[in-house]
Amino acid sequence: MLEHDVLVIGAGLAGMRAAIAARAGGATTAIISKVHPVRSHSNAAQGGINAALTDRGDEWEDHAYDTVKGSDFLGDQDAIEVMCKAAGQALIDMEHFGVTFNRDDEGRLGTRAFGGQRRARTFFVGDFTGQALLHVMFEQLIKSGVRRYEEWFVSSLIIEDGQVCGVMALEMRTGQVYAIRAKKVIFCTGGFGRVFEPSTNALICTGDGIALAYNAGAELMDMEMVQYHPTTLAGSGVLISEAARGEGAYLLDKDGNRFMEKYAPNMMELASRDVVSRAEQTEINAGNGENGCVYLDCRHLGEALIMEKLSQIREIGIDLVGCDMIKEPIPIRPGMHYAMGGIRTNVDGQTNLPGVYAAGETACVSVHGGNRLGANSLLDTIVFGERSGNHAAEASRSDDYVEFDVDQALRNEVKRIQDLLNRPANGDRIAAVRLAMGESMNRNLAVYRNEAGMKETLGDLKEVAKRYETVPVENKGKIFNTDLIFALELGFMIDCATPIAMSALDRKDSRGAQARTDYPNRDDENWMKHLVFKKGEVGPELSYAPVSITQWTPEERKY
């Protein structure tokens, strides 16, 4: 029997940080991931990681205020305080682990400016900070002695009498199904980007943990808050880092005007992401774009700076649209990027389900509220990953494994998978079902939203769910059956899509990433609250939770 005090699901930054912390806390710990850890989507974070270092005159309170304001006052201030206070040490820990951060002239950690912040406090490794951090975290994971299940897909969470017992998982290389017992389970499975098409997210970002936890009774929060990043590449929608604007790049309409003057006269291109994305979409809708895009102009930064600090995104531009940012502006548009919402947790990663934790993009603490600041996501993963791991290890000490009928669970899971494989061909395809969902979400739950559109998508989602019940799995084999994995992932994605659309429809104001043309103003009196989703007896149940306010009174947001 495979069993571990603490089982972490997902091996991105949050997951590996949690596992390392749990192991250091004395728990027998394992980490399970459907891809090898270094393939995780934390890789894609390009620009950097925020921290206010006091030894250079920055204050965590300033970072916290920028975060609160960025969240459009929907972020929980007590949680934001925890994150921003911990940021300095978390950053130094990563440096001591071996991250090759860029330096200043004195050999100390260098910073760059980032959106929505009044001072430069974003620490970085070129424009591949996430990859640099992820690989170093993997090095530390190796050193830690955590057991790794690589390319194992978690297909179910096992709960008995409200207590977590473990998970069912599929070893992809053999097709074998296993039960893994655990006293504590920590979900660090990232976001649900693939619910939208296009998205900057990797193909693996399918909301697995959010769906598994939700189906087991966990509360989801802020699901309507979906960030559209201002600079995603024309066509494929791949990310072009905010670091470009942090280093001074301009946004231009088709006639070469810096349109941000109209929307954020002080911060210009470095206003918060929701503000910049709305500005771009407004310009595109007014006919000031070209082929549905505006332009990101880096030419004045010069070749030397681009090669030292932005070389990866330059390569992406050349590889994917044949455009060299040293020589010409590149076409970009707002694109789905990040889930502010997720599994509702406290600052120790605990959910409403005993023994179940969540951290990183999967979780909603909520430190990002209506809109996440650039470079706060890496920080979120490391701070709350560590806190979850610490807490789970400590809590697992006094607990025993919860008994469950392992044979029965195995039989059920094998049958469920076999039923999927046995479905007869009906002309439909898994990718086609996902595309129908993704395009509908991107049509009606994007930068601007309205009631009619969202209702249309909710209708589309019913249709998608119906197709999902019969869509066939073409590959009937056991070994590395990615077709089966996609079928399981599609189920998770559909489970995520409905709470997103229902929350967005319920929230009748515009705040952070949610901009409703039918309710264009922020309405603090009625809507300064979190929307909480839970699976009820008959369907989703929606409730509300207050926003924690400690020291910053909500005010109108101007950049």
Add this chain to the structure above:
Amino acid sequence: MDVTLRVQRFDPEAADPKPFWEDFTVSIEDNGTVLDALMKVREDFDGTFSLRCSCRSSICGSCAMRINGHAGLACKTQAKDALQNGVITVEPAGNMPVVKDLVVNFDLFWDKIMQVEPYLKPEGPEPEAEYIASNEAMLHLSGVTACIMCGACVSDCTVLEVDPTFLGPAALAKAYRFTADPRDGDEKGVSKDRLVELTKPSGMWDCTRCMECVQACPKGVAPMDRIMALRDQAISAGFHNTNGARHTEAFSDSVEHSGWLDELRLVPKSVGLTNVSALIGYAPIAIQALTHGKMPPIIHKKIEKAENVRKIFDKVDGPEQH
């Protein structure tokens, strides 16, 4: 744009599992990548087709494979550039066993990475704040840490093809990332221990400098250059007593003093004059060279103006060392 992919497939669960070729013609955007085309195959034509891919932007390292015979990332290769006579040929990455279709088994790859103890080993007390280091030193290391572990270099490594025990370009570049890090141990302790391991057989001296890894690497890591840098570190640290180090020194001595290579004396100098068994091992090659009229001259003469070659060495190393 329509593109035809000729894909090498493999189904381990077939009655008689053997690799076979299959052609697919798919329609993609004009600036679409090879990965876009492969995903079309999987999504619209054949759900049994397996490959690893995730980020679509050259950062996750999942989709390394052989495209027209050379390793690269499918997501970084424009389909229109890869078309050869209207076809793009796609095979799994080399030097790793195939699991299914384009999915290969990375176990050996990761075993080798583990062998170099791939984590920072600082010695002495940790500073309270960050380690102080120059931006140049960090930028240099970032050029190596940009490695995404995709395996393209390992796929095309010509040494691994004949000697699976070779640590290989990815693991050696990873090792260099630590030996070159000012925060990792000092020369007497950790760094020395690392070099002791890396100078052993199957280590840094087994690279034949064929350049394939430099060409294959999609991230500009240039693993071979890192292996050469490791060799410099090893010799500077006093590891002269290895075949590789002796070979390098004998090579360099010969060229420096006579202007060209004294092939006849290179072998005994490299393996060691007293290493009789190794010398006997070279006998068949010597005999073959002799019978084919390719025996190097017994008396090794200086070339004309050999002193000019010497001047080059002086310029590079500084004259005081000679």
